[in-house]
Amino acid sequence: MSVVLGYLATILVTFFTYNIFTLGLNIQFGYAGILNFTVITFMAMGAYFYAVFVMPPANASNQVFYILGLHWPWPLASIAGVVASGALGYLIGLIALKRLRSDYLAIVTLATGTLLYGLSGDNNKLFDGWAGLFSVNQPFQSVANNHPNTFSWIFVVISGVVMLAVWWFANQLYSSPLGRSMRAIREDQDVVDAFGKNTFKVRMLAMVIGSTIVGIGGVLTIQYIGALSPAGWTTGETFVVWAALLVGGRGNNIGAMLGSLLVAVIFNEGTRYLPQVSSSPNLVPDLRNIIIGSLVILSIWFRPQGVLPEKKAKFYELPLKDKYAQTFAGAKVDQDLAVEV
Protein backbone atom coordinates (compact mmCIF):
# COMPACT_ATOMS: atom_id res chain seq x y z
CA MET A 1 0.00 0.00 0.00
CA SER A 2 2.70 2.42 0.98
CA VAL A 3 4.52 1.68 -2.27
CA VAL A 4 1.40 2.60 -4.25
CA LEU A 5 0.93 5.77 -2.21
CA GLY A 6 4.57 6.75 -2.73
CA TYR A 7 4.27 6.10 -6.46
CA LEU A 8 1.08 8.13 -6.68
CA ALA A 9 2.78 11.01 -4.87
CA THR A 10 5.71 10.88 -7.30
CA ILE A 11 3.34 10.92 -10.25
CA LEU A 12 1.55 13.95 -8.84
CA VAL A 13 4.78 15.84 -8.14
CA THR A 14 5.94 15.02 -11.68
CA PHE A 15 2.68 16.32 -13.07
CA PHE A 16 2.88 19.52 -11.05
CA THR A 17 6.51 20.26 -11.95
CA TYR A 18 6.02 19.48 -15.65
CA ASN A 19 2.98 21.66 -15.57
CA ILE A 20 5.13 24.46 -14.21
CA PHE A 21 7.67 23.91 -17.03
CA THR A 22 4.90 23.95 -19.62
CA LEU A 23 3.33 27.10 -18.21
CA GLY A 24 6.75 28.80 -18.34
CA LEU A 25 7.22 27.76 -21.96
CA ASN A 26 3.67 28.84 -22.73
CA ILE A 27 4.47 32.38 -21.61
CA GLN A 28 7.55 32.40 -23.83
CA PHE A 29 6.15 30.63 -26.88
CA GLY A 30 2.38 30.59 -26.52
CA TYR A 31 2.15 34.25 -25.51
CA ALA A 32 5.18 35.97 -27.03
CA GLY A 33 6.17 33.55 -29.81
CA ILE A 34 9.72 33.04 -28.52
CA LEU A 35 11.11 29.72 -29.72
CA ASN A 36 13.03 28.60 -26.66
CA PHE A 37 14.59 25.27 -27.58
CA THR A 38 16.42 24.85 -24.32
CA VAL A 39 13.64 24.92 -21.75
CA ILE A 40 15.23 22.19 -19.67
CA THR A 41 18.48 24.14 -19.23
CA PHE A 42 16.57 26.62 -17.08
CA MET A 43 15.24 23.76 -15.01
CA ALA A 44 18.83 22.59 -14.52
CA MET A 45 20.03 26.09 -13.61
CA GLY A 46 17.34 26.41 -10.97
CA ALA A 47 18.13 22.98 -9.59
CA TYR A 48 21.93 23.32 -9.61
CA PHE A 49 21.95 26.75 -8.06
CA TYR A 50 19.52 25.67 -5.37
CA ALA A 51 21.89 22.77 -4.70
CA VAL A 52 25.13 24.76 -4.47
CA PHE A 53 23.47 27.34 -2.24
CA VAL A 54 21.94 24.81 0.12
CA MET A 55 24.79 22.26 0.31
CA PRO A 56 27.79 22.56 2.60
CA PRO A 57 31.19 23.28 0.99
CA ALA A 58 32.37 20.54 -1.34
CA ASN A 59 34.42 17.85 0.30
CA ALA A 60 37.47 17.26 -1.90
CA SER A 61 38.42 14.06 -0.12
CA ASN A 62 35.26 12.45 -1.54
CA GLN A 63 36.28 13.53 -5.04
CA VAL A 64 33.13 15.64 -5.20
CA PHE A 65 33.53 19.19 -6.49
CA TYR A 66 31.13 22.01 -6.91
CA ILE A 67 31.11 25.81 -6.66
CA LEU A 68 29.85 27.84 -3.69
CA GLY A 69 28.55 25.34 -1.13
CA LEU A 70 27.11 28.08 1.05
CA HIS A 71 24.90 25.92 3.23
CA TRP A 72 22.04 28.41 3.21
CA PRO A 73 18.64 27.42 4.62
CA TRP A 74 16.48 25.85 1.92
CA PRO A 75 13.94 28.71 1.50
CA LEU A 76 16.76 31.17 0.73
CA ALA A 77 18.53 28.69 -1.51
CA SER A 78 15.25 28.16 -3.39
CA ILE A 79 15.09 31.86 -4.12
CA ALA A 80 18.73 31.80 -5.27
CA GLY A 81 17.97 28.95 -7.67
CA VAL A 82 14.96 30.72 -9.14
CA VAL A 83 16.87 34.00 -9.52
CA ALA A 84 19.73 32.17 -11.24
CA SER A 85 17.49 30.69 -13.92
CA GLY A 86 15.78 34.04 -14.46
CA ALA A 87 19.21 35.66 -14.81
CA LEU A 88 20.24 33.07 -17.37
CA GLY A 89 17.05 33.86 -19.28
CA TYR A 90 18.03 37.53 -19.22
CA LEU A 91 21.54 36.79 -20.51
CA ILE A 92 20.31 34.60 -23.34
CA GLY A 93 17.70 37.26 -24.09
CA LEU A 94 20.44 39.89 -24.39
CA ILE A 95 22.21 37.80 -27.00
CA ALA A 96 19.21 36.45 -28.82
CA LEU A 97 16.28 38.86 -28.56
CA LYS A 98 17.91 42.09 -29.67
CA ARG A 99 18.22 41.20 -33.32
CA LEU A 100 17.07 37.67 -33.84
CA ARG A 101 13.65 36.18 -34.32
CA SER A 102 11.97 32.84 -34.90
CA ASP A 103 14.33 30.25 -36.36
CA TYR A 104 17.58 32.11 -35.67
CA LEU A 105 16.51 32.72 -32.11
CA ALA A 106 15.69 29.03 -31.80
CA ILE A 107 19.19 28.13 -33.00
CA VAL A 108 20.81 30.45 -30.45
CA THR A 109 18.80 28.98 -27.57
CA LEU A 110 19.59 25.45 -28.69
CA ALA A 111 23.27 26.29 -29.04
CA THR A 112 23.43 27.98 -25.63
CA GLY A 113 21.75 25.01 -24.02
CA THR A 114 24.17 22.57 -25.64
CA LEU A 115 27.08 24.76 -24.58
CA LEU A 116 25.98 24.88 -20.96
CA TYR A 117 25.30 21.14 -21.02
CA GLY A 118 28.82 20.41 -22.21
CA LEU A 119 30.32 22.96 -19.85
CA SER A 120 28.69 21.61 -16.72
CA GLY A 121 29.35 18.04 -17.76
CA ASP A 122 32.97 18.30 -18.84
CA ASN A 123 34.05 20.73 -16.15
CA ASN A 124 33.72 18.82 -12.90
CA LYS A 125 34.57 21.87 -10.79
CA LEU A 126 31.20 23.53 -11.50
CA PHE A 127 28.50 21.02 -10.64
CA ASP A 128 30.57 17.86 -10.27
CA GLY A 129 30.63 17.06 -13.99
CA TRP A 130 28.79 14.08 -15.43
CA ALA A 131 28.33 12.55 -11.99
CA GLY A 132 26.12 15.47 -11.02
CA LEU A 133 25.05 16.59 -7.59
CA PHE A 134 23.54 14.17 -5.12
CA SER A 135 22.60 14.10 -1.42
CA VAL A 136 21.28 17.60 -1.96
CA ASN A 137 19.68 18.93 1.21
CA GLN A 138 15.93 18.66 1.02
CA PRO A 139 13.31 20.71 2.83
CA PHE A 140 12.14 18.92 5.99
CA GLN A 141 15.23 16.74 5.78
CA SER A 142 14.44 14.64 8.87
CA VAL A 143 10.98 13.79 7.57
CA ALA A 144 12.48 12.89 4.21
CA ASN A 145 14.98 10.57 5.88
CA ASN A 146 12.63 8.86 8.32
CA HIS A 147 9.22 8.92 6.68
CA PRO A 148 9.72 9.07 2.91
CA ASN A 149 6.02 8.70 2.14
CA THR A 150 5.03 11.51 4.48
CA PHE A 151 7.69 13.65 2.84
CA SER A 152 6.30 12.77 -0.59
CA TRP A 153 2.83 13.88 0.38
CA ILE A 154 4.08 17.06 2.00
CA PHE A 155 5.80 17.70 -1.27
CA VAL A 156 2.65 17.01 -3.28
CA VAL A 157 1.03 19.83 -1.33
CA ILE A 158 4.02 22.19 -1.72
CA SER A 159 4.40 21.63 -5.45
CA GLY A 160 0.63 21.77 -5.90
CA VAL A 161 0.41 25.13 -4.17
CA VAL A 162 3.35 26.50 -6.16
CA MET A 163 1.82 25.23 -9.38
CA LEU A 164 -1.50 26.91 -8.59
CA ALA A 165 0.30 30.17 -7.84
CA VAL A 166 2.14 29.98 -11.17
CA TRP A 167 -1.11 29.12 -12.91
CA TRP A 168 -2.84 32.11 -11.36
CA PHE A 169 0.07 34.35 -12.33
CA ALA A 170 0.06 33.09 -15.92
CA ASN A 171 -3.68 33.72 -16.25
CA GLN A 172 -3.46 37.21 -14.80
CA LEU A 173 -0.70 37.98 -17.28
CA TYR A 174 -2.58 36.50 -20.23
CA SER A 175 -5.66 38.67 -19.92
CA SER A 176 -3.76 41.88 -19.11
CA PRO A 177 -2.72 44.55 -21.62
CA LEU A 178 0.85 43.29 -21.21
CA GLY A 179 -0.24 39.79 -22.19
CA ARG A 180 -2.10 41.28 -25.14
CA SER A 181 1.07 43.06 -26.28
CA MET A 182 2.97 39.77 -26.02
CA ARG A 183 0.42 38.00 -28.20
CA ALA A 184 0.45 40.82 -30.73
CA ILE A 185 4.25 40.48 -30.92
CA ARG A 186 3.74 36.77 -31.56
CA GLU A 187 1.48 37.70 -34.48
CA ASP A 188 3.64 40.44 -36.01
CA GLN A 189 6.50 42.02 -34.13
CA ASP A 190 7.22 44.76 -36.69
CA VAL A 191 3.69 46.10 -36.48
CA VAL A 192 3.74 46.24 -32.69
CA ASP A 193 7.03 48.08 -32.96
CA ALA A 194 5.49 50.51 -35.45
CA PHE A 195 2.72 51.23 -32.94
CA GLY A 196 5.20 52.49 -30.37
CA LYS A 197 5.80 49.53 -28.08
CA ASN A 198 9.30 48.59 -27.05
CA THR A 199 9.04 45.04 -28.34
CA PHE A 200 12.51 44.11 -27.13
CA LYS A 201 11.51 44.93 -23.58
CA VAL A 202 8.22 43.04 -23.80
CA ARG A 203 9.90 39.97 -25.31
CA MET A 204 12.62 40.14 -22.69
CA LEU A 205 9.96 40.20 -19.98
CA ALA A 206 8.34 37.10 -21.45
CA MET A 207 11.74 35.42 -21.70
CA VAL A 208 12.72 36.19 -18.10
CA ILE A 209 9.30 35.37 -16.62
CA GLY A 210 9.23 32.06 -18.51
CA SER A 211 12.79 31.16 -17.48
CA THR A 212 12.08 32.06 -13.88
CA ILE A 213 8.99 29.85 -13.84
CA VAL A 214 10.88 26.93 -15.37
CA GLY A 215 13.56 27.55 -12.72
CA ILE A 216 10.91 27.24 -9.99
CA GLY A 217 10.06 23.84 -11.43
CA GLY A 218 13.77 22.97 -11.39
CA VAL A 219 14.15 23.87 -7.73
CA LEU A 220 11.12 21.72 -6.87
CA THR A 221 12.52 18.84 -8.90
CA ILE A 222 15.85 18.70 -7.09
CA GLN A 223 14.21 19.27 -3.72
CA TYR A 224 12.04 16.23 -4.32
CA ILE A 225 14.63 13.91 -5.81
CA GLY A 226 17.70 15.23 -3.99
CA ALA A 227 19.99 14.77 -7.00
CA LEU A 228 20.53 15.92 -10.58
CA SER A 229 23.08 14.99 -13.22
CA PRO A 230 23.37 16.12 -16.86
CA ALA A 231 21.65 12.89 -17.96
CA GLY A 232 18.51 14.34 -16.39
CA TRP A 233 18.44 17.39 -18.60
CA THR A 234 19.35 16.32 -22.11
CA THR A 235 17.90 18.13 -25.13
CA GLY A 236 15.32 15.36 -25.38
CA GLU A 237 13.80 16.53 -22.12
CA THR A 238 13.22 19.96 -23.64
CA PHE A 239 11.12 18.37 -26.32
CA VAL A 240 8.95 16.58 -23.79
CA VAL A 241 7.94 20.03 -22.54
CA TRP A 242 7.44 21.26 -26.10
CA ALA A 243 5.38 18.19 -26.94
CA ALA A 244 3.22 18.81 -23.88
CA LEU A 245 2.55 22.41 -24.91
CA LEU A 246 1.92 21.66 -28.59
CA VAL A 247 -0.36 18.72 -27.89
CA GLY A 248 -2.24 20.49 -25.12
CA GLY A 249 -2.68 23.82 -26.88
CA ARG A 250 -0.30 26.74 -26.98
CA GLY A 251 -1.64 30.00 -25.69
CA ASN A 252 -4.09 28.15 -23.46
CA ASN A 253 -3.02 27.52 -19.87
CA ILE A 254 -5.57 24.74 -19.36
CA GLY A 255 -4.25 23.23 -22.58
CA ALA A 256 -0.72 23.42 -21.16
CA MET A 257 -1.96 21.57 -18.08
CA LEU A 258 -3.72 18.91 -20.14
CA GLY A 259 -0.61 18.52 -22.30
CA SER A 260 1.63 17.95 -19.30
CA LEU A 261 -0.81 15.35 -18.03
CA LEU A 262 -0.95 13.53 -21.38
CA VAL A 263 2.66 13.75 -22.49
CA ALA A 264 4.75 14.18 -19.35
CA VAL A 265 2.74 11.98 -17.01
CA ILE A 266 0.86 9.38 -19.04
CA PHE A 267 3.34 8.80 -21.87
CA ASN A 268 6.67 9.82 -20.40
CA GLU A 269 6.33 8.69 -16.79
CA GLY A 270 3.67 6.04 -17.32
CA THR A 271 5.87 4.08 -19.70
CA ARG A 272 8.90 4.29 -17.40
CA TYR A 273 7.58 1.43 -15.31
CA LEU A 274 6.73 -0.98 -18.08
CA PRO A 275 8.59 -4.27 -17.68
CA GLN A 276 12.03 -4.19 -19.29
CA VAL A 277 12.85 -6.58 -22.10
CA SER A 278 16.16 -7.97 -20.92
CA SER A 279 17.53 -8.69 -24.42
CA SER A 280 16.96 -5.08 -25.53
CA PRO A 281 17.02 -2.72 -22.56
CA ASN A 282 16.51 0.36 -24.74
CA LEU A 283 13.26 -0.87 -26.21
CA VAL A 284 10.92 0.79 -23.73
CA PRO A 285 12.66 4.20 -23.66
CA ASP A 286 12.84 4.18 -27.46
CA LEU A 287 9.19 3.26 -27.74
CA ARG A 288 8.38 6.08 -25.35
CA ASN A 289 10.15 8.58 -27.57
CA ILE A 290 8.47 7.16 -30.65
CA ILE A 291 5.07 7.49 -29.01
CA ILE A 292 5.69 11.08 -27.91
CA GLY A 293 7.05 12.00 -31.35
CA SER A 294 4.05 10.44 -33.09
CA LEU A 295 1.72 12.21 -30.71
CA VAL A 296 3.26 15.58 -31.65
CA ILE A 297 3.07 14.80 -35.38
CA LEU A 298 -0.53 13.62 -35.14
CA SER A 299 -1.64 16.59 -33.11
CA ILE A 300 0.10 19.10 -35.38
CA TRP A 301 -1.42 17.32 -38.38
CA PHE A 302 -4.97 17.01 -37.16
CA ARG A 303 -5.24 19.66 -34.46
CA PRO A 304 -2.55 22.24 -35.12
CA GLN A 305 -3.87 24.44 -32.34
CA GLY A 306 -3.66 21.59 -29.83
CA VAL A 307 -6.37 19.69 -27.99
CA LEU A 308 -7.55 22.88 -26.32
CA PRO A 309 -6.89 25.80 -28.69
CA GLU A 310 -6.34 29.34 -27.46
CA LYS A 311 -9.60 30.88 -26.29
CA LYS A 312 -11.13 33.86 -28.01
CA ALA A 313 -10.90 37.00 -25.90
CA LYS A 314 -14.21 38.32 -24.66
CA PHE A 315 -14.76 41.73 -23.14
CA TYR A 316 -17.38 43.38 -21.05
CA GLU A 317 -19.19 45.55 -23.53
CA LEU A 318 -21.84 48.19 -23.25
CA PRO A 319 -24.14 48.55 -26.24
CA LEU A 320 -23.07 51.25 -28.65
CA LYS A 321 -24.22 54.69 -27.66
CA ASP A 322 -25.88 55.43 -31.00
CA LYS A 323 -26.51 52.02 -32.41
CA TYR A 324 -28.72 53.21 -35.24
CA ALA A 325 -26.88 56.39 -36.03
CA GLN A 326 -24.21 54.56 -37.98
CA THR A 327 -22.27 56.76 -40.31
CA PHE A 328 -23.06 56.65 -43.99
CA ALA A 329 -20.03 54.59 -44.80
CA GLY A 330 -20.23 52.41 -41.73
CA ALA A 331 -23.71 51.19 -42.47
CA LYS A 332 -22.89 50.60 -46.08
CA VAL A 333 -19.74 48.62 -45.58
CA ASP A 334 -21.25 46.60 -42.80
CA GLN A 335 -24.00 45.36 -45.08
CA ASP A 336 -21.79 44.91 -48.09
CA LEU A 337 -18.96 43.08 -46.48
CA ALA A 338 -20.25 41.34 -43.40
CA VAL A 339 -21.48 38.42 -45.48
CA GLU A 340 -18.01 37.64 -46.76
CA VAL A 341 -16.72 36.18 -43.52
Added chain:
Amino acid sequence: MSNVLEVNDVHVAFGGLKAIDGCSFTVEKGTITALIGPNGAGKSTMVGSIAGAVSITSGSIIFDGNNISGLPTYKRAQGGLIRTYQISREFGGMTVLENLLVVRLGQSGESLINAVFRPKKSKDETNQLVAEANDILNTFGLYRLRNEYASNLSGGQKRLLELSRAVMAKPKMLLLDEPMAGVTPALIEILGQHLLELNRSTGMSMLLVEHNLEVVDKICSRVVVMAVGKRLAEGTLGELRQNRDVVEAYLGGEVHERVGG
Protein backbone atom coordinates in the same frame (compact mmCIF):
# COMPACT_ATOMS: atom_id res chain seq x y z
CA MET B 1 1.28 77.06 -41.47
CA SER B 2 4.04 75.00 -40.00
CA ASN B 3 5.31 71.72 -41.31
CA VAL B 4 4.60 68.52 -39.47
CA LEU B 5 7.17 66.65 -41.51
CA GLU B 6 10.35 67.76 -43.23
CA VAL B 7 12.42 65.39 -45.29
CA ASN B 8 15.84 66.94 -46.01
CA ASP B 9 18.17 65.51 -48.63
CA VAL B 10 17.60 61.90 -47.60
CA HIS B 11 19.73 59.16 -49.09
CA VAL B 12 19.09 55.46 -48.66
CA ALA B 13 21.36 52.85 -50.18
CA PHE B 14 20.99 49.07 -50.05
CA GLY B 15 24.50 47.95 -50.83
CA GLY B 16 25.24 49.56 -54.18
CA LEU B 17 21.60 50.31 -54.98
CA LYS B 18 20.54 53.87 -54.30
CA ALA B 19 16.87 53.52 -53.44
CA ILE B 20 16.57 57.16 -52.39
CA ASP B 21 19.08 59.56 -53.79
CA GLY B 22 18.77 62.98 -52.21
CA CYS B 23 15.06 63.50 -51.71
CA SER B 24 13.52 66.52 -49.91
CA PHE B 25 9.93 67.54 -49.35
CA THR B 26 7.62 68.77 -46.59
CA VAL B 27 4.15 68.01 -45.33
CA GLU B 28 2.14 70.88 -43.88
CA LYS B 29 0.41 70.35 -40.58
CA GLY B 30 -3.20 69.29 -40.97
CA THR B 31 -3.03 68.44 -44.66
CA ILE B 32 -3.30 65.26 -46.66
CA THR B 33 -0.29 65.16 -48.93
CA ALA B 34 0.08 62.56 -51.64
CA LEU B 35 3.33 60.87 -52.57
CA ILE B 36 3.14 59.54 -56.11
CA GLY B 37 5.58 58.23 -58.65
CA PRO B 38 6.22 55.27 -60.92
CA ASN B 39 7.03 51.82 -59.55
CA GLY B 40 10.55 51.73 -58.16
CA ALA B 41 10.62 55.48 -57.49
CA GLY B 42 11.38 54.82 -53.82
CA LYS B 43 8.01 55.71 -52.29
CA SER B 44 7.71 52.70 -50.00
CA THR B 45 11.36 53.06 -49.01
CA MET B 46 10.60 56.69 -48.16
CA VAL B 47 7.65 55.67 -45.98
CA GLY B 48 9.87 53.04 -44.37
CA SER B 49 12.61 55.53 -43.62
CA ILE B 50 10.20 58.08 -42.17
CA ALA B 51 8.64 55.41 -39.95
CA GLY B 52 12.02 53.99 -38.96
CA ALA B 53 11.87 50.57 -40.59
CA VAL B 54 14.60 51.59 -43.06
CA SER B 55 17.65 53.46 -41.79
CA ILE B 56 18.81 56.37 -43.87
CA THR B 57 22.37 56.75 -45.12
CA SER B 58 22.40 60.55 -44.86
CA GLY B 59 20.06 63.51 -44.61
CA SER B 60 17.52 64.25 -41.90
CA ILE B 61 13.86 63.72 -41.12
CA ILE B 62 12.17 66.29 -38.89
CA PHE B 63 8.83 65.30 -37.39
CA ASP B 64 6.87 67.78 -35.31
CA GLY B 65 9.97 69.88 -34.76
CA ASN B 66 12.26 67.01 -33.68
CA ASN B 67 14.95 65.32 -35.68
CA ILE B 68 13.84 61.68 -35.64
CA SER B 69 16.39 60.36 -38.15
CA GLY B 70 18.24 58.28 -35.57
CA LEU B 71 15.33 57.19 -33.41
CA PRO B 72 14.16 53.57 -33.29
CA THR B 73 10.76 52.84 -34.83
CA TYR B 74 8.85 52.57 -31.58
CA LYS B 75 10.06 55.97 -30.35
CA ARG B 76 8.88 57.62 -33.57
CA ALA B 77 5.48 55.98 -33.08
CA GLN B 78 5.39 57.19 -29.47
CA GLY B 79 5.84 60.70 -30.82
CA GLY B 80 2.64 60.29 -32.82
CA LEU B 81 3.87 59.01 -36.18
CA ILE B 82 1.91 55.90 -37.19
CA ARG B 83 2.13 53.98 -40.43
CA THR B 84 0.04 51.45 -42.30
CA TYR B 85 1.39 48.83 -44.67
CA GLN B 86 1.06 48.20 -48.38
CA ILE B 87 -0.06 44.64 -47.61
CA SER B 88 -2.44 44.41 -44.63
CA ARG B 89 -0.68 43.19 -41.53
CA GLU B 90 -3.37 42.44 -39.02
CA PHE B 91 -2.78 40.42 -35.82
CA GLY B 92 -4.45 37.35 -37.31
CA GLY B 93 -4.78 35.23 -34.19
CA MET B 94 -6.47 38.00 -32.23
CA THR B 95 -10.00 39.36 -32.56
CA VAL B 96 -10.75 42.56 -34.43
CA LEU B 97 -11.46 44.30 -31.14
CA GLU B 98 -8.16 43.11 -29.63
CA ASN B 99 -6.33 44.38 -32.70
CA LEU B 100 -7.49 47.85 -31.70
CA LEU B 101 -7.02 47.47 -27.95
CA VAL B 102 -3.40 46.46 -28.25
CA VAL B 103 -2.21 49.58 -30.03
CA ARG B 104 -3.20 52.22 -27.48
CA LEU B 105 -0.11 53.37 -25.64
CA GLY B 106 0.21 54.16 -21.94
CA GLN B 107 -2.15 51.49 -20.59
CA SER B 108 -1.40 50.94 -16.91
CA GLY B 109 -1.73 47.17 -17.32
CA GLU B 110 1.30 47.14 -19.58
CA SER B 111 3.56 47.10 -16.55
CA LEU B 112 4.05 43.67 -15.04
CA ILE B 113 3.14 44.66 -11.49
CA ASN B 114 -0.13 46.28 -12.52
CA ALA B 115 -0.91 43.49 -14.96
CA VAL B 116 -0.68 40.79 -12.33
CA PHE B 117 -1.44 42.41 -9.01
CA ARG B 118 -3.73 45.32 -9.85
CA PRO B 119 -6.05 43.85 -12.47
CA LYS B 120 -9.03 45.91 -11.31
CA LYS B 121 -7.54 49.20 -12.38
CA SER B 122 -6.39 47.84 -15.70
CA LYS B 123 -9.77 46.16 -16.30
CA ASP B 124 -11.63 49.44 -15.83
CA GLU B 125 -9.25 51.07 -18.24
CA THR B 126 -9.74 48.28 -20.77
CA ASN B 127 -13.54 48.60 -20.55
CA GLN B 128 -13.15 52.25 -21.40
CA LEU B 129 -10.94 51.37 -24.38
CA VAL B 130 -13.41 48.72 -25.55
CA ALA B 131 -16.13 51.36 -25.77
CA GLU B 132 -13.80 53.66 -27.66
CA ALA B 133 -12.69 50.90 -30.02
CA ASN B 134 -16.28 49.86 -30.70
CA ASP B 135 -17.11 53.42 -31.71
CA ILE B 136 -14.22 53.43 -34.17
CA LEU B 137 -15.17 50.00 -35.50
CA ASN B 138 -18.72 51.22 -35.93
CA THR B 139 -17.51 54.16 -37.98
CA PHE B 140 -15.50 51.86 -40.20
CA GLY B 141 -18.28 49.31 -40.55
CA LEU B 142 -16.53 46.55 -38.66
CA TYR B 143 -18.59 46.62 -35.47
CA ARG B 144 -20.42 43.38 -36.24
CA LEU B 145 -17.12 41.63 -36.86
CA ARG B 146 -15.48 42.83 -33.64
CA ASN B 147 -15.27 39.36 -32.08
CA GLU B 148 -14.11 37.66 -35.26
CA TYR B 149 -10.46 36.60 -35.63
CA ALA B 150 -8.74 39.16 -37.83
CA SER B 151 -7.34 36.40 -40.05
CA ASN B 152 -10.93 35.53 -41.06
CA LEU B 153 -11.66 38.96 -42.54
CA SER B 154 -11.82 39.56 -46.28
CA GLY B 155 -9.18 41.60 -48.06
CA GLY B 156 -11.28 44.77 -48.00
CA GLN B 157 -12.20 44.32 -44.35
CA LYS B 158 -8.54 43.91 -43.46
CA ARG B 159 -7.89 47.27 -45.14
CA LEU B 160 -10.58 48.85 -42.97
CA LEU B 161 -9.16 47.15 -39.89
CA GLU B 162 -5.69 48.47 -40.68
CA LEU B 163 -7.07 51.98 -40.85
CA SER B 164 -9.25 51.73 -37.74
CA ARG B 165 -6.31 50.32 -35.81
CA ALA B 166 -4.22 53.31 -36.86
CA VAL B 167 -7.01 55.67 -35.74
CA MET B 168 -7.14 53.91 -32.35
CA ALA B 169 -3.48 54.84 -31.86
CA LYS B 170 -4.46 58.55 -32.02
CA PRO B 171 -1.57 59.61 -34.26
CA LYS B 172 -0.55 63.15 -35.04
CA MET B 173 0.38 61.99 -38.48
CA LEU B 174 -0.52 58.93 -40.51
CA LEU B 175 1.75 57.41 -43.13
CA LEU B 176 -0.44 55.45 -45.50
CA ASP B 177 1.38 53.14 -47.90
CA GLU B 178 -1.08 52.43 -50.71
CA PRO B 179 -4.14 51.95 -48.51
CA MET B 180 -6.31 51.39 -51.59
CA ALA B 181 -4.17 48.62 -53.08
CA GLY B 182 -6.30 45.65 -54.13
CA VAL B 183 -9.53 47.27 -53.01
CA THR B 184 -12.81 47.41 -54.99
CA PRO B 185 -13.85 50.79 -56.46
CA ALA B 186 -16.80 51.00 -54.05
CA LEU B 187 -14.55 50.55 -51.05
CA ILE B 188 -11.94 52.96 -52.45
CA GLU B 189 -14.66 55.60 -52.39
CA ILE B 190 -15.52 54.75 -48.78
CA LEU B 191 -11.91 54.64 -47.60
CA GLY B 192 -11.27 57.98 -49.26
CA GLN B 193 -14.23 59.52 -47.47
CA HIS B 194 -13.03 58.10 -44.17
CA LEU B 195 -9.61 59.64 -44.62
CA LEU B 196 -11.07 62.99 -45.55
CA GLU B 197 -13.52 62.89 -42.66
CA LEU B 198 -10.73 61.95 -40.25
CA ASN B 199 -8.56 64.77 -41.49
CA ARG B 200 -11.37 67.31 -41.18
CA SER B 201 -12.62 66.23 -37.77
CA THR B 202 -9.29 65.71 -36.01
CA GLY B 203 -6.85 67.72 -38.10
CA MET B 204 -4.67 64.62 -38.46
CA SER B 205 -1.91 65.10 -41.04
CA MET B 206 -1.39 62.36 -43.59
CA LEU B 207 1.14 61.33 -46.16
CA LEU B 208 -0.54 59.07 -48.67
CA VAL B 209 1.31 56.89 -51.16
CA GLU B 210 -1.19 56.26 -53.91
CA HIS B 211 -1.34 55.27 -57.57
CA ASN B 212 -4.98 56.08 -58.06
CA LEU B 213 -4.93 59.71 -59.20
CA GLU B 214 -8.67 60.04 -58.87
CA VAL B 215 -8.33 59.42 -55.15
CA VAL B 216 -5.40 61.81 -54.94
CA ASP B 217 -7.44 64.44 -56.74
CA LYS B 218 -10.35 64.03 -54.32
CA ILE B 219 -8.63 64.02 -50.98
CA CYS B 220 -5.11 65.42 -51.26
CA SER B 221 -4.38 69.11 -51.19
CA ARG B 222 -0.76 68.73 -52.24
CA VAL B 223 1.16 66.18 -54.24
CA VAL B 224 4.84 65.24 -54.14
CA VAL B 225 6.12 63.32 -57.16
CA MET B 226 9.10 60.99 -56.80
CA ALA B 227 11.09 59.33 -59.57
CA VAL B 228 14.32 57.30 -59.39
CA GLY B 229 14.82 58.14 -55.73
CA LYS B 230 14.47 61.90 -56.07
CA ARG B 231 11.72 64.45 -55.68
CA LEU B 232 10.68 65.36 -59.19
CA ALA B 233 8.06 67.99 -58.48
CA GLU B 234 5.65 69.29 -55.86
CA GLY B 235 2.35 71.13 -56.16
CA THR B 236 -1.35 70.57 -56.65
CA LEU B 237 -2.40 67.80 -58.98
CA GLY B 238 -3.69 70.38 -61.44
CA GLU B 239 -0.30 72.07 -61.61
CA LEU B 240 1.50 68.79 -61.99
CA ARG B 241 -0.69 67.70 -64.87
CA GLN B 242 0.83 70.58 -66.80
CA ASN B 243 4.35 69.51 -65.90
CA ARG B 244 5.92 67.66 -68.78
CA ASP B 245 8.59 65.94 -66.62
CA VAL B 246 5.92 64.52 -64.37
CA VAL B 247 3.78 63.26 -67.19
CA GLU B 248 6.80 61.69 -68.77
CA ALA B 249 8.04 60.02 -65.61
CA TYR B 250 4.64 58.78 -64.62
CA LEU B 251 3.34 57.59 -67.95
CA GLY B 252 6.54 56.85 -69.86
CA GLY B 253 8.38 58.22 -72.88
CA GLU B 254 5.75 57.06 -75.29
CA VAL B 255 3.38 59.74 -74.10
CA HIS B 256 6.11 62.29 -74.34
CA GLU B 257 6.33 61.55 -78.02
CA ARG B 258 2.58 61.76 -78.38
CA VAL B 259 2.38 64.96 -76.38
CA GLY B 260 5.39 66.40 -78.13
CA GLY B 261 4.49 65.15 -81.58
